[in-house]
Amino acid sequence: MSKGENTLLSLEAALERIRQGKPKRIPTHRKLSVRAVEEEANLGNGSGYYYPEFVEKVKQTKAEIAAGKGEITQPEIQTVRTKLKEQKRIKENFKAKYEAEREKLALFAASQHHLNDKLVKALSRIDDLEYENANLKTELTELKRNKIVSIK
Known part of the structure; x- marks a missing residue:
């Protein structure tokens, strides 16, 4: 027997052991494939593909x-x-979630901008009122000084 015939025989014997559910070298729960049969036969990777009829037999x-x-x-x-x-379904689902979160972010940014604008206006109004208050205090001080009468 030639080397090729021996290889084919060992592959077929391994396939038969797997078919019966009694493999020696691979777990019984492993899916059937040409590579699984090669491992069961203790052959190298790809050696089963030299025999196309064997590949069809495995399928x-x-x-x-x-x-x-x-x-x-x-x-x-x-x-x-x-x-x-x-x-595609998963991608569309993620895309929809992304768009929803993006819209939420846009609304959040808009409200943040609106609040920031109100804060700037309020701070400006506070500065104006403090300036007016300071002016009124100096004016009041001047009026009180004018009412002072000297005692002689």
């Missing part, structure tokens, strides 16, 4: 296992589309 076995568990196997493109729709 077929995976579909059979899924059908046996009552799972529906979807074509890969359908799975990708489903994931894409989910990602």
Whole structure:
């Protein structure tokens, strides 16, 4: 037997052990894939892909296992589309939340600006009143000084 035949035999034996649920080198809960079969057969990464018919056999076995568990196997493109729709939904959800928070921030900034404007006006009015108060005090002082009469 050649090396290639030995490799194919070890891959098929590993696949059969996985199919029966009695793998030696990988956990039983691991998903079936060509890489999982390669690890079970104690072969290098990618060695199973030299045998396209074996890759098809793994895919077929995976579909059979899924059908046996009552799972529906979807074509890969359908799975990708489903994931894409989910990602779009999540992105739109985050975008809506972002826009809502952005509007809140704009309202907060506007009210902050409005309050700041009122504060500046109030401080200006206080300065004007303090200036007027100071002028009135000096005027009152002058009037009181004019009423003073000397005693002789």
